[in-house]
Amino acid sequence: MSEIELPADHPRYASLLTRHRIEDGVEKGITSKQGLIAQGRGEAFDYLLGEQTIPSADRAERAAAAQLLLADHPVLSVNGNVAALVAPEIVDLAAAVDADIEVNLFNRTEKRMEAIAAHLREHGADAVKGLTADGRIPNLSHERAKVDADGIGAADVVVVPLEDGDRAEALADLDKTEIVIDLNPLSRSAQTAAIPIVDNIIRAVPTMTEHAEELHGSASETLNTIVDQFAASDALTAAEEAIRTGV
Amino acid sequence: MSEIELPADHPRYASLLTRHRIEDGVEKGITSKQGLIAQGRGEAFDYLLGEQTIPSADRAERAAAAQLLLADHPVLSVNGNVAALVAPEIVDLAAAVDADIEVNLFNRTEKRMEAIAAHLREHGADAVKGLTADGRIPNLSHERAKVDADGIGAADVVVVPLEDGDRAEALADLDKTEIVIDLNPLSRSAQTAAIPIVDNIIRAVPTMTEHAEELHGSASETLNTIVDQFAASDALTAAEEAIRTGV
Numbered sequence: 248m249s250e251i252e253l254p255a256d257h258p259r260y261a262s263l264l265t266r267h268r269i270e271d272g273v274e275k276g277i278t279s280k281q282g283l284i285a286q287g288r289g290e291a292f293d294y295l296l297g298e299q300t301i302p303s304a305d306r307a308e309r310a311a312a313a314q315l316l317l318a319d320h321p322v323l324s325v326n327g328n329v330a331a332l333v334a335p336e337i338v339d340l341a342a343a344v345d346a347d348i349e350v351n352l353f354n355r356t357e358k359r360m361e362a363i364a365a366h367l368r369e370h371g372a373d374a375v376k377g378l379t380a381d382g383r384i385p386n387l388s389h390e391r392a393k394v395d396a397d398g399i400g401a402a403d404v405v406v407v408p409l410e411d412g413d414r415a416e417a418l419a420d421l422d423k424t425e426i427v428i429d430l431n432p433l434s435r436s437a438q439t440a441a442i443p444i445v446d447n448i449i450r451a452v453p454t455m456t457e458h459a460e461e462l463h464g465s466a467s468e469t470l471n472t473i474v475d476q477f478a479a480s481d482a483l484t485a486a487e488e489a490i491r492t493g494v
Numbered sequence: 495m496s497e498i499e500l501p502a503d504h505p506r507y508a509s510l511l512t513r514h515r516i517e518d519g520v521e522k523g524i525t526s527k528q529g530l531i532a533q534g535r536g537e538a539f540d541y542l543l544g545e546q547t548i549p550s551a552d553r554a555e556r557a558a559a560a561q562l563l564l565a566d567h568p569v570l571s572v573n574g575n576v577a578a579l580v581a582p583e584i585v586d587l588a589a590a591v592d593a594d595i596e597v598n599l600f601n602r603t604e605k606r607m608e609a610i611a612a613h614l615r616e617h618g619a620d621a622v623k624g625l626t627a628d629g630r631i632p633n634l635s636h637e638r639a640k641v642d643a644d645g646i647g648a649a650d651v652v653v654v655p656l657e658d659g660d661r662a663e664a665l666a667d668l669d670k671t672e673i674v675i676d677l678n679p680l681s682r683s684a685q686t687a688a689i690p691i692v693d694n695i696i697r698a699v700p701t702m703t704e705h706a707e708e709l710h711g712s713a714s715e716t717l718n719t720i721v722d723q724f725a726a727s728d729a730l731t732a733a734e735e736a737i738r739t740g741v
Binding site: 266269270273280283284285286287288289290291292294295431490491492 | 513516517520527530531532533534535536537538539541542678737738739
């Protein structure tokens, strides 16, 4: 993706970079109409959050990194907005925690699947799952249920950023440990997750990678302690409080 | 515009109708990419407001109706999202308060101007201003400054729904009484307005029309009292409180 000329310490860096990338995503056929509306919803919540990673979100990102390092078969699920917003960052996170990357779309068309897979490869992904679609998530209608049997179908830990509530619930019902990135702490996706991260994806994914790199090589007990000490309900309450009160 | 089959008392009627109309707006070339993102931001704020017209917004809508009835030359400014979301309702409001309708776009192209004017005429507008563009708002760059000299240029009261902050400020500087409809009470547009209406436009415009029809024929003193008793800062505080606390 082309990048804008903007210093990383600019106060509105994340906001402007996000906007730039999402528009580039439209040009490339990656971002849908629904994706643009969803982007706007996220902007409003991020605005109320003060466009910052609040402490409870940072703790969630650290717990997510530990959970991914503990996993046997972690998968990062990528939809149109995720690909548009954080393709290089998702590739870095996958490398840091040895995860598969799988494209999953709410409105699945072969053309968008291919465009997103190509965009991810362009940013360094060496294998992109999701195109085989030989597995199904129970309790979802046909197109929305499709996954790769050896990808999300076989995963024990799944990262689903910016995911629709029905899908997030159906995945959680499958006994997979679900990590959700969503700026609305009241959304069903966030409420359903084992580890909900209420943060802008453009800040959340690099922070997860930093934590993973720092925790790499730690003993399982250390990682398990970090995961066990994380309480999803506390994180959601803190995020809602931050949005409601601006603190 | 095509309408969806949905009873008006459905709990998510406004939300679903809004979504349907905005997508129809994209098909017709009326709604831009920026418009879709703005729509999403509005959805998030409306969600936090409980998708309802709060009492302070209803009072603002009544004050706006009174102000419009008192005006010598009221103008309703229409951009892409306004046209997509409330074309028939804007035509009704213009009739109720004897106002002009003028198309004004942040990203002005002749093609979108024409598409929006055609869409408004299709919904009953007999005259649509904005295409002459022989007036300018001072302190704005060329394309964004364009207005009709005998429309917004000559107006004493202007309704600017979903307006960009720079434009709202430049209009307020012109000594025009500005009525803004915006779901974010912290936005510069809302902060700048003489009468800020923090409500979903799909609820706000018909409510303004109802108030105007009820107030029609009232003495100027009655209308002036309604306007004078309205306090913009109280309305903004009440709206922010509602969004922050969910009450």
